Amino acid sequence: MxxxxxxxxxxxxxxxxxxxxxxxxxxxxxxxxxxxxxxxxxxxxxxxxxxxxxxxxxxxxxxxxxxxxxxxxxxxxxxxxxxxxxxxxxxxxxxxxxxxxxxxxxxxxxxxxxxxLSHRIRLEGREDEFRELSDAFDSMLAKLESQVAEQQRFAANASHELRTPLAISQALLDVARKDPTRIRKDLIERLHTVNTRAIDLTEALLLLSRGDRGTDIREHVDLSLLAEEAAETLLPLAEKRQITLEVTGGAAPVIGSAELLLRMVTNLVQNAIVHNLPTGGVVTVHTGTRPAGVSVLQVANTGRPLPPELLPTLTEPFQRGTERVRTDEHAGAGLGLAIVHSVVRAHDGMLELVPGPDGGLEVTVMLPVAQ
Structure with missing residues (x-):
């Protein structure tokens, strides 16, 4: 042109x-x-x-x-x-x-x-239209730089996480090819576990990308019903770990995607169960509304005390509490709270993480109430 x-x-x-x-x-x-x-x-x-x-x-x-x-x-x-x-x-x-x-x-x-994106204008002088434009441009550059850095870290971590199960699968297949006498049942079981982890990780990445893009689905959803459904699904896991799971509160109507919101609630409850005391822990899920026109979902659990400086990193992809890798059967991909944060942003809400007074974590999701 x-x-x-x-x-x-x-x-x-x-x-x-x-x-x-x-x-x-x-x-x-x-x-x-x-x-x-x-x-x-x-x-x-x-x-x-x-x-x-x-x-x-x-x-x-x-x-x-x-x-x-x-x-x-x-x-x-x-x-x-x-x-x-x-x-x-x-x-x-x-x-x-x-x-x-x-x-x-x-x-x-x-x-x-x-x-x-690291360059800043930093215009001096009194407040005027040019100063306002300069400050707005600097804020935009800072946000873009943060997002680009986050995407680069996410891409690097995702490639690393996906490469690990693929490398394990290749190693197992090489061993089976070189040693035909190896027990096939054990090999198939290990391959199934590794492939399941790769599939779960891929689905989590796709869900996170979908949440970042936002959602055009606008349907009436009650967070209290989603909380009950998630609690019913995860009750066997809670009983296996000897954790008490309680759901209280009233209706919390919002507008959005029922699928994404259910995944958000499920991730919160599952994280609260997994990152808990070894036995005798408690997970409470509470829903309701506030006078400011906000529907609230609160998920709190018992557990080890969390340092305050750790809280901002919990919503970053591939962060797993106080450790980078868990070795139990619920290792996860470190995308649980990252997906929650993405879904909350897609629904124009706010996510608040507060350490419990005696340990554990209290997560509060605030979404616009459905009129």
Whole structure:
């Protein structure tokens, strides 16, 4: 797409300033004409204004309109020329001063377009439109840099996590090919476990990507019903670990995707069960609404105390509590809370993580209530 050449913003402002100065000068001259010169007679008989006694010498000379115009017009032209030069020079200087912030913003835009998101404008001075634009641009760059860094970490972690089960499967198959006498049942069982983990991880990655893209599904969903369904599904896991699972509260109507919201609730309850005391732990799920027009889902569990600095990292992909890898049967992919966070953002909600007073974690999901 070709663009036609045009005047720069600085030149346009310069011409505008000069034109304004010339207009002001023209209005001033027009004012002199309207309120002064038009009242001067066109012809004045200076012969009648002589000294008495017949000497013939005039008492005073009174210029007529033509005399004033001949004396005034050249000087007015000189003044207008000076005003034009002053307007152009002063306008060029003032336009440059005013557009200097735009030059810095343009440079920062080109740097960001080149792939460097760490550059910031940091415009000094008082608050004005350019300062507001600069601060908004810096905030946008900071958010983009954070998102790009997060995506790069996610891609690196995802490739690592997916490569591990594939490498294990290849190793098992190589061993089976080299040792035909190996027990096939044991080999098949191990391959099944590894492939199941790879499939679960792939599904979790797809679900996380879907949550990041948002959802166009808008249906009425009650979080209390989803909490009961998730608790019923995970009750055998809780009983196996000797953990008490309680669901309390009332209706919490929201609008969104029932599938994504059910996965969110299930992930929260499952994490609360898995990351708990070895035996005798408790998981409580509470739903309800708040006066501010918010539906709330709270999932709290017992467990080991969590350091406050760990909380911001729990919603990052492939973070697994206080350890990077778990060795039990619920190792997971480290995407549980990352998926929860993604689903909450897709439904314009807020996620709050608070360490329990005696250990464990309390997770609060706040979503707009369905009217």
């Amino acid at each position: 070709t663009r036609e050449p045009g005047l720069s913003a600085r030149l346009k402002l310069t011409l505008s300033y000069a034109g304004f100065v010339m207009l002001a000068g023209g209005l001033l001259l027009a004012t002199v004409w309207v309120f002064l010169l038009r009242y001067v007679p066109e012809v004045i008989d200076n012969a009648r204004m002589t000294e008495p006694g017949g000497s013939g010498l005039p008492v005073m000379f009174v210029p007529n309109r033509s005399d004033l115009l001949r004396a005034f017009a050249p000087r007015a032209a000189v003044v207008l020329t000076l005003l034009l030069v002053f307007g152009l020079v002063g306008g060029w200087f003032l336009a440059g001063r005013m557009l200097a912030p735009l030059t810095r913003i343009t440079y920062a835009t080109r740097v960001a377009a080149g792939g460097s």
